[in-house]
Amino acid sequence: MIEARGLGRWFGTLHAVDTLSFDVPPGEIFGFLGPNGAGKSTTVKMLTGMLRPSYGTARVAGFDIASQPLEVKRRIGYVPESGAIYDSLTGTEYLELVASLHHLDLARARVRAGELLQLFALAQDQDRRIAEYSKGMRQKVLLAAALLHNPDILFLDEPLTGLDANAALMVKELLRSLAAQGKTIFFCSHILEVVERICSRIMIINKGATIIEGDAANICAQTGTTSLEQAFSQLTGIRDVASVTRDFLAALENS
């Protein structure tokens, strides 16, 4: 599970994450939302050990991220928003690299990598350089790498980016099944329909701080809206979408 207590991060004078506290129990798909620049990716980077918190604490899988980072990292899988990957490697080589970094048994890791690549329909392309892959194929490699060591907790930052409809459907189903097995899934996405459908609980942040938390129905009820999309836009700035749209159009006509 994931427990954050008063977690925060400064970048110079920018307060990117402001005293976040939340719990994500095993078996939950936790939707972590916010507008651009809200601090989502910084929070994920702190929880995955890529950045140190400026203050506060967090425990992931029962281990403190600051004092026991390796124990945390053994138990997490991560798909970064940036999609950054060593594209000089082939798909197979990249998974082998990740397996080595996790100290997995190579023979077993190879079998598992083959299965995952098969699952993501990449078996035919596994010996091609990632530089030759499409965006969706690269994303599939990242997903396969995140699942390779069968982690207890998954941090997925925009995991559906670039995936075709079939692959996206498969990933969503996979996430539900993993959650049913007791895995904890920390899910960041701007596709609110997906978040509404698969996340059992949602937290929305803005300017680094929590503004609401609960399941989708609860959030809609609290904001007096009928969809997560409406609730999100109301909570994060754009209160009257129709009026803002009219202003945009007027500005375009005047320019």
Next chain:
Amino acid sequence: MEAPTARPRGNGENPRGIARLLARFDIDATQWRALVIAGLKLDFRAPLGQSAARGTQRLIGQVAMYLMLGGPLGVFALFVPDVFLSGSLALSAIMFFIASAVLVEFAVVVISPLDYDVLGYQPISSSTYFAARFANVLFYTTAITTAIGIPAIAAYFFARGFNPILGLAAIPAFYFASTVTTLAVIVAYVGIAQVVHPHRLKRAFTYLQLVASFAVYGAYFILPSIFKLKTLGTLTIRKSPWMLLYPPTWFASYLDLAVGRWSLLEIVPALAGLAALAGLAWLSAARLSLNYSELLSRQAAASEGQRATRRRLPRFRLARGEQRAIALLLGAQFRHDQRFRLTVLSIVPLTLLYLFMGVREGGLQDPFLQPILQPRAAGNAFLLYFAMVMFPAMLMAGITRSDAYRAAWVFFVTPARRADLVVAVKNLAFVYFLGPYLLGLALILTYFFGSALHAFLHIVVEALIVNLVLLLVVALQPGLPFSQPPQKGKTSGWMFMVMIVGGAVQSVSTQVLGFAVYPYPVVLAGVIAFLLAAGVLGQWLLRRRLEKATADLEFAA
């Protein structure tokens, strides 16, 4: 992806002044200015989490280093009576540094398709885009020229009493030479890119860069020996027409003209310098720039289109964990990352040149038979060992800084031990690159020494010293592999510092070996044992340092 060539005309007004001149070359002044300013902002802006003061400190450090390099040129300008000779030497150095900087750090930027992804669909003409990229490079080369050239330019004002005409003549001489060098290297790069298929382009540039660096280093080192320099105060040179084929003499002729020498031997090379400048500028503006966008779009769209090569660096079947991961990554990056491959391979022409220098002056004699006493021979032998010292620093800089740094998140979210990763990098850098390099050198030295045993023993001792240098380099600048963004100017600065300090240490140790170690087998055995023990101790200390030093590392992207 083809860049649109439509060019907006600002507010619909006709361009005036410089903008009008630029427009004749299809360069939109407004866009050009915006692109140049944006490029410089990107270069100078401190990375997230780093203070602006740190960036300023780094800049000050670089300027200080170049001023230091320019100091001896000022001494030459002040004390050598022949301004043509001192000017040729100073301009050789300037052109060498500029060519090195452009070759190592900036030329790749000119043909990089990276920001074409961002700008390719904007209404920017090919010429405007090329002019902006070129201006960005020219900014840096002009800054380097200023820092290195200031001592010499200032000295020319006072070289023969107060002589403002000579000082003023030095200004165009230095800046024209710098600009011609920048243009020549870029024109060569972009010119090659027009005719080489994108699939093979990166590889071709790697080798072009190697050949070009060989030529630059070669000219820099060999010309002084052709000139037969003696001592500063008596240095003079008799001009001959063939000497004027050497580009720095074109610009040095401005200094001769300034002190009143006006014969064909001054006027013709001075005009040649101007013609080179005008010719290269015309070639860039009127020819290369027209196809520049197309070139970048071909680069951006091109994929290797071939299955992963079977030629791989060995991965050591027994290697596990961090060691294996690094073996995989180093191998793949060497095969496919042009910047990294170039860093590794650039030691080859440098070494060949130093070997050539050693052969010319008798510096490649067997140190087991006689110590190298003749100063010039010792100096040239020292160059070879100096290359050995330089290689670890070059390697580690190339391994740490990479265009692929964004993918280094994988080292931060996996349970890999960072200290083990860095140690694996150090060990595999030795096994993959330094080891074969030293082995090759042993084979070459066998030919010159006439004794395989002596050559190999000598290289074993040198390898153990190089291992200590490598440990020191890693300890001083620990970093995860391919995890830092490349920074313009930083590679050169770091390398020059290691060259100066490491070269001095290596010079002393090589002399000591010849006098006090090689003649006595027992002492030699003791020294080898000592160096081995120092290596083991160094590795242990390095690991301890890395445990602390790498714990604070954060993902740079």
